[in-house]
Amino acid sequence: xxxLKTTAAALLAVGTLxxxxxxxxxxxxxxxxxTAPGTTTAPTTxxxxxxxxxxxxxxxxxxxxxxxxxxxxxxxxxxxGTAGSTYTPLIFTNAxxxxxxxxxxxxxxxxxxxxxxxxxAPADRDKPKPTITLGVNEQASALLxxxxxxxxxxxxxxxxxxxxxxxxxxxxxxxFLPAQISACANTDVxxxxxxxxxxxxxxx
Numbered sequence: 643x644x645x646l647k648t649t650a651a652a653l654l655a656v657g658t659l660x661x662x663x664x665x666x667x668x669x670x671x672x673x674x675x676x677t678a679p680g681t682t683t684a685p686t687t688x689x690x691x692x693x694x695x696x697x698x699x700x701x702x703x704x705x706x707x708x709x710x711x712x713x714x715x716x717x718x719x720x721x722x723g724t725a726g727s728t729y730t731p732l733i734f735t736n737a738x739x740x741x742x743x744x745x746x747x748x749x750x751x752x753x754x755x756x757x758x759x760x761x762x763a764p765a766d767r768d769k770p771k772p773t774i775t776l777g778v779n780e781q782a783s784a785l786l787x788x789x790x791x792x793x794x795x796x797x798x799x800x801x802x803x804x805x806x807x808x809x810x811x812x813x814x815x816x817x818f819l820p821a822q823i824s825a826c827a828n829t830d831v832x833x834x835x836x837x838x839x840x841x842x843x844x845x846x
Contacts, residue, residue, distance in 0.1 A: 706743050709776055711815040713738030716808060718819065719783065719843055726790050731845035732819075732836075733783045734810060736776035744782055745773040749809035749816075750836045752825045754801075756818040761803050761825045765834035774841055785837040785845030791824040798826035811839065 719731030732750070736742060750765035765786065774782045786806075791798050803825040809816045826833055837845060 706741055706775060708812055709734070709736060709738070709742035709744045709810060711810050711813045711817060713742065714810050714817070716817045716819060718821075719845065726793050728788045728790075729845075730786050730788070731783045731843060732786050732808060733781055733843045733845075734776075734839070735781050736778055738778065741775055741777045741780075743773050743775050744811050744839050746770055746811045747836055747838050748784055748811060750786060750834055751807050752803035752823060752834070753805055753807040753818065755804050756820070758804070760807060761801060762827060763829045763832045763834070765836040766832055768835060768837040771838035771840055774839055780841075781843050782839045782841055783843050783845040784839045787835040788823065789833045789835075791826050791831075791833060794826060794828075794831050797828060798831055799828045801825050801827050 713736060715735040715737040717733045717735070719733055721728050721730040723729075732748060734744065734748075747767045747770070751760040752762055753760050776782055791800050803821075803823045805818055805820040805823070807816045807818055840846065
């Protein structure tokens with residue numbers, strides 16, 4: 643009988659300790675989660691020509707619309723020649739009433755007239771760049787390389803183009819830039835290469 647009493651007392655003590663352990667558990671909060679860092683805007687960079695330049699960002703800023711063809715003025719920068727090629731900046735100026743954005747490449751082809759058909763292959767494209775925000779009168783530019791048609795001999799099927807037909811990025815309306823350019827009617831010959839738009843007027 644004494645042994646049974648001793649065993650019962652021991653079991654009661656163990657049960658009491660277990661209940662005490664359960665009652666003393668902590669209910670504190672888990673570790674906190676840090677907030678995401680805020681986005682930053684790249685600084686405005688002045689161009690060599692004194693014209694205001696643009697701001698680049700990884701995505702289109704909220705509330706800003708696409709730069710439409712009707713709001714863009716197109717001009718050519720100074721051409722520089724190398725062996726067999728000529729490089730010319732194509733400069734887009736925001737002539738509209740408010741800021742807008744451009745992303746990527748203009749579409750470029752040689753044309754037989756301001757309203758006529760394209761000649762040869764359209765411009766190949768270089769590496770993409772981020773979205774550019776153009777304030778009023780700010781500029782973005784792309785560098786156009788034109789390879790000398792004479793490099794291709796009879797394979798070229800040479801003709802003379804009346805100029806360049808240029809589509810601003812994401813637009814279906816083009817701008818015609820008059821220029822007498824030696825072209826190739828053979829679409830397998832690629833004379834043109836265009837870079838992505840960058841801020842400023844140099845194309846690079």
